[in-house]
Amino acid sequence: xxxHSEMRLLPWSGPEGKPxxxxxxxxxxxxxxxxxxxxxxxxxxxxxxxxHASEVQAAGDAEAEELxxxxxxxxxxxxxxxxxxESRGHRLPTRDGGGExxxxxxxAFC
Numbered sequence: 001x002x003x004h005s006e007m008r009l010l011p012w013s014g015p016e017g018k019p020x021x022x023x024x025x026x027x028x029x030x031x032x033x034x035x036x037x038x039x040x041x042x043x044x045x046x047x048x049x050x051x052h053a054s055e056v057q058a059a060g061d062a063e064a065e066e067l068x069x070x071x072x073x074x075x076x077x078x079x080x081x082x083x084x085x086e087s088r089g090h091r092l093p094t095r096d097g098g099g100e101x102x103x104x105x106x107x108a109f110c
Contacts, residue, residue: 006090006091007021007022007023008021008022008023008024008032008035008087008090008091009021009083009086009087009090010022010031010035010038010087011035011038011039011042011080011083011084011087012038019083022035035087039084039087039088042077042080042081042083042084043080043081043084045077045080046077046078046080046081049070049073049074049077050074050077052070053070053074056070
């Protein structure tokens with residue numbers, strides 16, 4: 001089965017917070033492009049929140065309410081990033097019969 005014939009976990013939830021999936025062989029369909037754009041936005045928001053959290057931590061003088069809001073926002077962003085990672089992980093190609101995921105060269109991690 002090719003990576004594109006499986007169901008794609010979408011970066012948003014359906015009614016009652018249940019996961020949404022897209023069953024399509026097309027990477028260029030409207031919903032696939034919308035999902036790609038949404039994932040990019042979610043990752044960017046997560047990066048911005050992380051930068052802000054680093055600033056707040058470095059300042060060391062945040063009020064309790066500011067910290068609660070920051071933790072709430074970071075929690076939401078982390079859920080989004082984990083969903084993106086899960087979705088993208090399921091779409092990685094695998095080697096036939098190997099049972100392992102793709103092997104990346106060490107340079108890919110630098």
